[in-house]
Amino acid sequence: MQLYPPKESYRPPCTRRAYHSPAKILADTEDFLASYEPPIPDPLEVDPVPIRPRFDWRLRAISRQKAEPAKKRIHKRRIAPQQTALEEHEPYYHTVHRYSNHFNGLLDAEIAAEEAVLHQRLSTWSTERLSEEGYCLTDMTAFWLEEKHFGRRTATFTRGPGVQLPENRFESGTQVLVSRIDPLKEEPAKGSLISRTPLQLKVSFPDQVEFDGDDLDGAWRLDLGHSSLVHLRMREAINHLHRDVGSQEAVMATDREEILNGTHLRDVILRGKDQGDLDENVETSGVFSANQHIYSWARRYMQPNPVVMEGDPVIDGLNATQVRAMAQMIGERFSLVQGPPGTGKTKTIIETIKLLKVHFETPEPILVCTYTNVAVDNLVEGFIAAGVKPIRVAFGGKTRASLEPYTFEYKMQNHPLYPEAEKVSERIKVLEGEVRDTKLRAKELAKKVKEGRTNLAQRLEGMLTTIAKKEEWIQAKHARWYALTQQMTKDVLGEADVICTTCLTAASRVLEATDFPVVFLDEASMSTEPASLVPLMKGSRHVALIGDHKQLPPVIVSKIAKMNQLNRSLFERLIVEGIVPSIMLDIQYRMHPAISAFPSLEFYGTSLLDGTVDSGGNILSRLAPPNSQHLTKDGNGNRPSVVFLDHAGAESSKDRSRVNWNEAHIVASVVEDLLLTNPELTGDEIGIIAPYAAQISLLTRLFNVNARYRQRFDVVLGEHRAMQIRDIEIKTVDGFEGREKEIIIFSTVRNNAGGHIGFLADRGRLNVGLTRAKRGLFIVGSISTLRMGRSVETAEEETGAVAWRNFARYLVKEGRVSRIGGMKLQQAIYGHLRAARRDPPLLDSGVVETRI
Numbered sequence: 023m024q025l026y027p028p029k030e031s032y033r034p035p036c037t038r039r040a041y042h043s044p045a046k047i048l049a050d051t052e053d054f055l056a057s058y059e060p061p062i063p064d065p066l067e068v069d070p071v072p073i074r075p076r077f078d079w080r081l082r083a084i085s086r087q088k089a090e091p092a093k094k095r096i097h098k099r100r101i102a103p104q105q106t107a108l109e110e111h112e113p114y115y116h117t118v119h120r121y122s123n124h125f126n127g128l129l130d131a132e133i134a135a136e137e138a139v140l141h142q143r144l145s146t147w148s149t150e151r152l153s154e155e156g157y158c159l160t161d162m163t164a165f166w167l168e169e170k171h172f173g174r175r176t177a178t179f180t181r182g183p184g185v186q187l188p189e190n191r192f193e194s195g196t197q198v199l200v201s202r203i204d205p206l207k208e209e210p211a212k213g214s215l216i217s218r219t220p221l222q223l224k225v226s227f228p229d230q231v232e233f234d235g236d237d238l239d240g241a242w243r244l245d246l247g248h249s250s251l252v253h254l255r256m257r258e259a260i261n262h263l264h265r266d267v268g269s270q271e272a273v274m275a276t277d278r279e280e281i282l283n284g285t286h287l288r289d290v291i292l293r294g295k296d297q298g299d300l301d302e303n304v305e306t307s308g309v310f311s312a313n314q315h316i317y318s319w320a321r322r323y324m325q326p327n328p329v330v331m332e333g334d335p336v337i338d339g340l341n342a343t344q345v346r347a348m349a350q351m352i353g354e355r356f357s358l359v360q361g362p363p364g365t366g367k368t369k370t371i372i373e374t375i376k377l378l379k380v381h382f383e384t385p386e387p388i389l390v391c392t393y394t395n396v397a398v399d400n401l402v403e404g405f406i407a408a409g410v411k412p413i414r415v416a417f418g419g420k421t422r423a424s425l426e427p428y429t430f431e432y433k434m435q436n437h438p439l440y441p442e443a444e445k446v447s448e449r450i451k452v453l454e455g456e457v458r459d460t461k462l463r464a465k466e467l468a469k470k471v472k473e474g475r476t477n478l479a480q481r482l483e484g485m486l487t488t489i490a491k492k493e494e495w496i497q498a499k500h501a502r503w504y505a506l507t508q509q510m511t512k513d514v515l516g517e518a519d520v521i522c523t524t525c526l527t528a529a530s531r532v533l534e535a536t537d538f539p540v541v542f543l544d545e546a547s548m549s550t551e552p553a554s555l556v557p558l559m560k561g562s563r564h565v566a567l568i569g570d571h572k573q574l575p576p577v578i579v580s581k582i583a584k585m586n587q588l589n590r591s592l593f594e595r596l597i598v599e600g601i602v603p604s605i606m607l608d609i610q611y612r613m614h615p616a617i618s619a620f621p622s623l624e625f626y627g628t629s630l631l632d633g634t635v636d637s638g639g640n641i642l643s644r645l646a647p648p649n650s651q652h653l654t655k656d657g658n659g660n661r662p663s664v665v666f667l668d669h670a671g672a673e674s675s676k677d678r679s680r681v682n683w684n685e686a687h688i689v690a691s692v693v694e695d696l697l698l699t700n701p702e703l704t705g706d707e708i709g710i711i712a713p714y715a716a717q718i719s720l721l722t723r724l725f726n727v728n729a730r731y732r733q734r735f736d737v738v739l740g741e742h743r744a745m746q747i748r749d750i751e752i753k754t755v756d757g758f759e760g761r762e763k764e765i766i767i768f769s770t771v772r773n774n775a776g777g778h779i780g781f782l783a784d785r786g787r788l789n790v791g792l793t794r795a796k797r798g799l800f801i802v803g804s805i806s807t808l809r810m811g812r813s814v815e816t817a818e819e820e821t822g823a824v825a826w827r828n829f830a831r832y833l834v835k836e837g838r839v840s841r842i843g844g845m846k847l848q849q850a851i852y853g854h855l856r857a858a859r860r861d862p863p864l865l866d867s868g869v870v871e872t873r874i
Contacts, residue, residue: 076271076279076537077386079313084516085411086383097512100534103280107264117292118263125260125552128580128588129253135580136248144206144245151677155719156191157246159223164238167224174226176216177238186220190246194218194417195526197247198225205245212247217417255529256552262559263288271561282537282561290356291555291592293601308355309386309539309564316382320353335381340366340373341633347605348374351542351566358597358604359568362630363621363793364612364762367568368397371542372404374566378540379410379519386564388520389538391528391557393545395420397760401544402428402522413518415527430532433514434507443506450499457492460485511535525549528557537561544568545760546593550576554592569593572625574759574786609633612762614645614663614797620832624825625789645797648765649699651850652692652800652840663798666839667692668805669847673773679716680780682771686720688802688842689769690731691851696765696798697739697746698854705749709763711791713755713782717771721752738858755787758794766795770803777810783822788829805830805839 108115143157152158162179170176181187192198192215199210213225223244265284273280285291310316319335322328323345337345344366350357351374361367371390378384392398398414399422405412406428414421415430426432434440464485471479512535515521521533525543538560546554547569553576558565571594578589596602606626610618611633622630634642647653647663655661671684689710696703712718724731725747735744751763758766768791772779782788792799811827813819833839842850 077539079310079385081385082383083379083385083519085379085519097509098275099278100281100508101278103265103270103283105265108266112266114263114288114292118288121263121292122260124586125588126257128583128586129256129552131580131582132578132588133248133253135583139579140246140248141206147677149243152245153188155715156189159187159190159192159244160241162242162244163240164242166238170226174228176224176226177213178222178224179242179244180222184221187222192218192223192244192246193249194420195251196249198223199245199247200225201243201245202240203243205243210245214251252526252553255526255556256550258529259555259559260552263291263555267561267563281534283559285555285558285561286563287356287558287565290596290602291558308353310352310378310384313382313384316352316378316384320349323349324353335377337373337377340370341609343605343608344370344373347607348377350603350605352378354566354603355564356602357566358593358602359566360572360597360604360606361568361570362572362607362610362626363570363789364610364618365607365630366609366611367544367570367607368400368404370607371401371544371568372408372410375405375520375542376408376410386539387515387536388540388542389528389533389557389560390520390522390542390544391525392543393525393548393553394760395524397545398522398524399425400760405520405522411517411519412522413515413520415521415523415530415532417527417530430514433517434510437510437513439506439510443503443510446499446503446506450496450503453492453496453499457489457496460489460492464489508535525553525556528560533560540564542566542568547571547591548574548576548759549591549593550578550588551590551592551595567593567596571597572786573790574756577756612796613793614647614795615641616663617795617797617799618793620829621789621793623832624828625785648696648703648798650692650798650800651695651699651853653798654840662838663795664801664833664836664838665799666801666803666805666833667850668839668841669773669802670804670843671773673771676716680714680771681716681720682769682773683720685769685771685773685802686717686724687851688847689721689767690724691854692767692800692802693725693747693750694735694738694854695850697743703764705746706751707764708750708767709758709761709765709794710750710752710767710769711755711758711794712752712769712771713787713791714771715754717769718752718754721769725750725752734855738854755791759790762794762796764796765798765800766791767800767802768792770801770808772807773804774807777807777812779807779811779813779823779826783811783813783819783826785822785825788822788825792829801833805833809834 108118110116143152147157149158149160153160159179162181164177164179167176167178194215194217196215198213198215199205200213201208201210211227213227215223216226217224225244262284267282267284267286270280270282270284310320318331322331326342326346328345328349337348340348347359347370351359359367359370361370375388375390378388390401392401395416398416402412402414402425403422412428413430413433414425414428417431421429464482467478467482467485471482511532515533515536521538523530523533538557539562541557541560541562541564543549543554543557543565546567554567569591571591575594576589576591578584580588583589597604606629608629609631610622612618613632613634615632615634618630618632618634622628634645636642645663647661649661650665652665652667653661653663667688669684669688671682671688673680673682675681693708693710696708697705710721712721732744735747738744739746751757770782772782808826808830811823811830813823
């Protein structure tokens with residue numbers, strides 16, 4: 023079932039459309055502009071003038087001009103384009119069809135796999151486990167909202183007034199299964215989550231959905247389904263490859279223009295897939311080629327030793343490779359920038375946008391997207407610090423609170439026209455209430471007339487006339503409200519230097535208010551190819567993809583989809599094909615050189631250099647390794663920053679996952695030792711990584727719930743110092759992508775005689791796990807298991823197993839393996855506790871053997 027029908031279906035008559043006030047819409051849904059659709063206008067007449075770009079390079083960016091009063095601005099009306107598909111004789115026809123069939127088939131397989139995972143989870147997990155891991159919310163109360171969401175009934179679910187919801191995985195756009203007790207034993211109502219706050223969830227339902235008790239009284243259970251919106255948007259992006267953006271731009275009028283659906287870069291995207299029917303007569307220069315000031319700078323600074331000319335902007339704080347990457351992203355219509363860990367790809371993106379908007383003041387709108395909301399927020403913070411004006415587009419409370427003044431919602435609510443829009447919305451609500459009341463009275467009156475009371479017929483006719491008149495007023499008010507919100511949206515977006523959002527939110531109707539000829543896609547290697555297409559289908563003609571295919575790939579559930587490379591990003595495909603200009607940032611500024619040494623060797627062929635040493639070859643003082651009983655100084659008095667703690671504690675299975683109890687206790691002892699011997703170290707500077715969900719769950723309980731450990735930390739560290747424990751992040755490798763910590767403790771979990779490492783055998787995850795730490799990396803596990811490193815499922819996993827075997831050999835060769843067993847293990851785990859108690863028992867094995 024499609025929870026979100028295609029945009030073409032959102033065209034009910036104006037008088038029937040449920041109205042949402044701007045304040046309510048901004049809080050509830052990302053598609054608020056769709057709450058009113060004016061009648062479809064007649065086709066545009068083509069002006070008898072040559073085709074010209076929509077954005078004149080000779081003009082200054084609107085965001086850099088003196089602001090005009092909002093009511094004086096004039097914007098063209100944006101209308102949906104004519105949805106015409108490619109014809110067989112046209113370029114790209116056969117290639118696009120093969121491309122669409124290929125990826126739509128893989129998306130079908132992925133949806134089927136996600137549904138199978140959902141059924142397996144609901145049928146085998148207990149309600150307690152589902153709730154604990156955030157897949158289920160129980161004891162929820164609900165009530166219907168008066169307003170509908172695109173004609174669908176909407177309900178709010180809470181735990182009660184002022185009661186915060188527990189940690190959960192419910193995100194906007196995901197499917198929600200609503201039941202009383204068990205969605206597998208009763209027919210659940212299937213809805214879509216449209217917004218969330220810490221206190222409540224808002225879910226919309228198709229009208230045909232029926233509830234057990236339609237007044238929503240009683241307690242409800244909510245289970246997380248899969249996100250149909252994600253796949254819908256990817257399919258829509260694939261479908262837009264059929265659209266000819268050039269013909270859409272050619273249709274011009276003085277007061278209207280078509281919303282661009284598609285990209286000018288089909289030749290790049292499709293060339294590596296199939297060259298059979300591609301059009302060779304395509305524009306190959308980028309957006310900025312007409313501006314010789316910009317183009318000259320880009321061409322010169324792409325070179326290793328650029329010719330510097332008077333008037334060139336001064337770029338501080340970047341190395342030569344980063345500047346070359348900037349020039350490539352500006353000078354090439356399609357470019358790739360590989361950013362290994364710690365090489366400053368975020369800063370490079372920020373400085374590129376700053377150069378374009380602050381220095382050159384280019385008029386073209388720029389869209390910057392990333393795979394995750396956290397990465398978008400990081401970019402927005404960077405833009406603000408650099409003097410660039412960003413707008414953050416996100417919905418459902420997905421933005422950092424400190425960035426609220428830069429969000430689209432905040433800007434809309436502070437627009438000069440907002441009070442007028444609110445006034446119109448209030449008037450509409452009053453009129454709609456009056457119409458509802460009048461219709462009810464008219465219905466009762468009609469019954470009486472039908473029963474023979476003909477003397478009431480004239481009164482009934484008058485009521486029907488009143489209803490018709492008020493519905494006309496409502497339609498006119500809707501048109502006024504729509505025009506106001508359109509103007510407000512265009513003003514807000516126009517005043518920004520850069521629009522920032524995630525790949526999938528880029529399909530929001532909010533962003534249909536303008537075209538985006540220039541797109542920067544960060545974390546491009548984490549997005550599937552269809553997901554990467556989404557932000558490009560807004561009229562793009564100049565694109566830069568930034569990522570690192572040596573780190574985490576897209577997450578795919580279906581084995582069939584994996585076999586057919588749905589887990590291969592567009593970024594990786596283009597890098598491998600070698601068609602698109604690319605560059606790798608080659609100096610890392612995050613890690614102590616001892617931490618970066620193996621990743622540079624294994625994943626980047628020693629081409630990743632260290633920027634963490636001064637001109638004399640001395641390591642920067644900020645990267646000095648921490649004090650630890652596990653980091654023993656060498657003969658020169660230098661403390662290592664990397665150690666592998668080798669133990670013999672066996673792994674065990676738990677709910678289709680893996681857990682290692684003894685290893686968890688070792689991890690806890692390492693944290694305790696670090697906080698005790700490094701007074702300046704805080705909890706938020708420590709990260710704990712594990713590849714398995716069961717190990718993450720165990721470690722989280724030990725650090726945050728277990729009473730025995732809480733008492734122990736208080737005894738060893740003191741109550742005040744022990745409060746730092748709560749700030750330690752415990753996540754899977756994926757949860758630390760793009761992140762860094764002063765200290766990382768990596769729990770590998772696998773410890774068995776056969777050397778089987780299973781899910782651990784992933785090169786990208788190994789790379790990420792080893793490159794999050796700045797000055798201290800503690801790996802805990804079995805060196806013998808990793809040296810065997812066996813994984814037999816796929817060739818891809820075998821390459822991951824090889825990487826782990828190489829890492830194990832490297833650690834042994836470098837003398838970084840510390841065997842902890844027997845009395846050394848007891849000292850590591852209980853030494854500080856015995857010292858704090860002054861005279862504790864020699865052996866306190868209960869802690870090691872306890873199952874929590």
